[in-house]
Amino acid sequence: MALIVQKFGGTSVGTVERIQQVAAKVKKFRENGDDIVVVVSAMSGETNRLVELAKQVSDGQPVPREFDVMVSTGEQVTIALLAMALIKIGVPAVSYTGNQVRILTDSAHNKARILQIDDQKLRTDLKAGRVVVVAGFQGVDEHGNITTLGRGGSDTTGVALAAALKADECQIYTDVDGVYTTDPRVVPKAQRLSKITFEEMLEMASLGSKVLQIRAVEFAGKYNVPLRVLHSFQEGPGTLITIDEEESMEQPIISGIAFNRDEAKLTIRGVPDIPGVAFKILGPISAANVEVDMIVQNVAHDNTTDFTFTVHRNDYSNAMLVLEKTAQELGAREVVGNTDIAKVSIVGVGMRSHAGVASRMFESLAQENINIQMISTSEIKVSVVIEEKYLELAVRALHTAFELDAPARQGD
């Protein structure tokens, strides 16, 4: 008998029928003898409807405190509906808002952080055999004001509840059946991972695999809450996200290949190679609220150097304006930029103990005649920037090179 926290997102509870399906699934777990806490989001579309109303009434800039009072109603409707659906099929259940549980947060409306969870009510209900249905995404500050954790915060609620209750597992139900070695739309031979570490998941998530909220993964890692990604309406074991137990001898070097096409590249050439120049270049970019991802500076030539970085494509023209001004001030030779790039990353804790992973990546790309424009590495990932049109080719080549392809099935 395990204690499981299950989180269902907006699409999984988007209609009365789906809510009834979720109730049936929860009932099955109960019948296996598990104690269940369910965290739900607002029905899909509901949060957008509320946000739209709030914007209309306040010319696009809703008061943060009142915004939270309003959007938190979305989840409040879902918890009541799911509790009703459970009771209807004979499963004792009770719903709680963030305030009722008491999920205490700080007072940063619209992006609050959970400080503490009171588990007393929940434990009493579980002991009494009830399924507890909790509103995701919301909490209450010390003054009794309703707060929200920001979009996608329901994953965080799930993990935080699992941590507070020392649950055996936190299951995140989504519209995919797990985490894949890469996007199956690009590589048909991509495989579902049965296991991945928190660190790998963080790298995969931040690189564009939008299965889980980064914050929830960080939270799960910090409190060592085993996380499992599963499909809401299909059976299957999903993917377990857990700490690196280093017990599996056959752990592959690379767990997955992440990529994105959201970035653009900017280069400032012929900058004087003096201390503080990096700050002089990136300070104004950051002041313009543009986030920088990769940064590469190579060794100097004739006392000048070249400096390249990537930003989100939406910020490209803004960043370019700022950079051109900086170039004038620094007396740089020129500024160039490029939006048709893509970033490809190989991710895996296995590379810590395996030399030559990066070079195998570069070799594989070279064999396909793909030119590498930028390189950046961390302990468990290697990222390269290439021309966008080679993206699919690169991902497929790397997927094969690192032996991630699914074995051919009979008949293939």
Next chain:
Amino acid sequence: MALIVQKFGGTSVGTVERIQQVAAKVKKFRENGDDIVVVVSAMSGETNRLVELAKQVSDGQPVPREFDVMVSTGEQVTIALLAMALIKIGVPAVSYTGNQVRILTDSAHNKARILQIDDQKLRTDLKAGRVVVVAGFQGVDEHGNITTLGRGGSDTTGVALAAALKADECQIYTDVDGVYTTDPRVVPKAQRLSKITFEEMLEMASLGSKVLQIRAVEFAGKYNVPLRVLHSFQEGPGTLITIDEEESMEQPIISGIAFNRDEAKLTIRGVPDIPGVAFKILGPISAANVEVDMIVQNVAHDNTTDFTFTVHRNDYSNAMLVLEKTAQELGAREVVGNTDIAKVSIVGVGMRSHAGVASRMFESLAQENINIQMISTSEIKVSVVIEEKYLELAVRALHTAFELDAPARQGD
């Protein structure tokens, strides 16, 4: 400088534009130096949408506790929107749910009664110059469960807040500009009353003038909260509902004429005139969940008597079945009934001190050749049942007889 509680119903806050109109109205009061607490209902249509969802998920019988969690979100959305709209036009404001205020109720979900209101937060906000926007219709029980007061409960919330804060006035904004001497659609010369007593209002309300919730009027009378009915979007003094101060020498004998066509009449003839027969007749009716309004029993003839009562027309056939069974058991002569009746009542505290009010009523009806089928009286009202087709004629004749007609305007 006065402290005013203002209540706006679902139609008054049915769209973003209307919410902005309400905000503008509140701002005007603030600028006059008044302290304002606003109570709002859910946007019109919203409660029905939620009720529909709840019914769908639970085959028509929602769990009461969860139903309250759900429908209470309707008002929660409105308070946030109105607070935003106020802040947008420079009026400091803050919203509170029933739980946040703390409006403590009993645990009778869907029809809870208010036990106590904590006025601390509200007073602090008012002192700080903020308009306080409170969700109507909802509260919280001692265990932290969300409760609702039942449909129309927002009026009650308004009155209860006014009582707790010892407000100078509780203003109920509606789609009419006040309480009239009778329905202006029947009597074009009907006049808006500038004042009416709680008792009169109760009689008028229960007789079909659906301006205010009866419960709110009772509550206001009990705590002596001056109530004023006003039009949401038209200027005007409305109608003040207050205690009978007996100071106005010119107070008319009759304040208004109420009527309804919702009832049906049933008569059981030739019942043995023995003690307990009334209970034997009405006991089974009540057991069938049929509410009885007027009851008339006349003196006996030959040791038998006739017994007549009225019920809602929807209950007529049901009541008839029950009554026929009773007639057999009692050996009554026959059972007859009639659905084409109407009830007309004259209402006024003035009749306490004026003899001959009833006879003036009967005289007026006789002059129009209208036959009276039943009569029932209370301290401040006289009701008669007549044939339905004479209803308009009767109301107009009485309106003139009791000098309620508006003076002819120039050009009339």
